[in-house]
Amino acid sequence: MNFIPTELPGVILIEPQVFRDERGFFLETYHAAKFAQAGLDVAFVQxxxxxxxxxxxxxxxxxxxxxxxxxxxxxxxxIFDVVVDIRLDSPTFGRWLGVRLSAENFRQLYVPPGFVHGFCVVSDMAEVLYKCTALYDPGDEIGVIWNDPEIGIDWGIESPLLSEKDRRLPTLRALVQRLQQAPDSV
Incomplete structure (x- = not known):
C-alpha cells in the first residue's frame, strides 16, 4: 500500500496494490500492521x-x-470526496481537500477526527463503504453546509440532491460560534 500525505495534516490518501489477471482483481483494503507502520494506528468499530x-x-x-x-x-x-479541517487550534482550520475516489482507481481516503466529511456522486450511481473509529451517535452529530462561501468548495455541481437535514446545516462560522457558546450541547 502507498500512503500519501496530503496538505491537510492527518488526511492520508491510500493507494492499494491491485493484482489483476484474466479472472479479475485482488487487493487488500485494510491491514492493521501496515496502517500502523504508516502512522495510522487506529481501531475501527463500525x-x-x-x-x-x-x-x-x-x-x-x-x-x-x-x-x-x-x-x-x-x-x-x-465520488468527489471532501474533507474540511474544523480543528479550532489547527493552522489549516477551514481549509478543504477534495479527491476523486472510484471503483476503478481503488483509492481510499483516511479522514482523521477533527474534520467534517462529505461526498458528491459524479457517476450514474455510487456505493461507498467507510470504516469508523467511533460509533455513530446521532445526538453528537454536527455539520457544515455544503456551499459555505467562506470555505469555497468547488463541488462541480450547482443543485445537488440533499437530505432535509443537510439543507439545514450551518456555516462553519455559525457552527463554531454555537460550539464556543455551548460546547456540551450540539
Whole structure:
C-alpha cells in the first residue's frame, strides 16, 4: 500500500496494490500492521455502506464529543470526496481537500477526527463503504453546509440532491460560534 500525505495534516490518501489477471482483481483494503507502520494506528468499530444516485451530495458531517476517524472507499461508481479541517487550534482550520475516489482507481481516503466529511456522486450511481473509529451517535452529530462561501468548495455541481437535514446545516462560522457558546450541547 502507498500512503500519501496530503496538505491537510492527518488526511492520508491510500493507494492499494491491485493484482489483476484474466479472472479479475485482488487487493487488500485494510491491514492493521501496515496502517500502523504508516502512522495510522487506529481501531475501527463500525462499517457503513451507502448507495446514492448521480448528483447526490452527502455531508458535510462529523461528531463533536466523540469524533470519528473514517476510512472511505468506493466499490461502485465514482465520488468527489471532501474533507474540511474544523480543528479550532489547527493552522489549516477551514481549509478543504477534495479527491476523486472510484471503483476503478481503488483509492481510499483516511479522514482523521477533527474534520467534517462529505461526498458528491459524479457517476450514474455510487456505493461507498467507510470504516469508523467511533460509533455513530446521532445526538453528537454536527455539520457544515455544503456551499459555505467562506470555505469555497468547488463541488462541480450547482443543485445537488440533499437530505432535509443537510439543507439545514450551518456555516462553519455559525457552527463554531454555537460550539464556543455551548460546547456540551450540539
Amino acid at each position: 462499517d457503513n455502506h451507502s448507495r446514492s444516485v448521480q448528483g447526490t451530495l452527502r455531508g458535510l458531517h462529523a461528531q463533536w464529543r466523540r469524533p470519528q476517524g473514517k476510512l472511505v472507499r468506493v466499490i461502485a461508481g465514482e
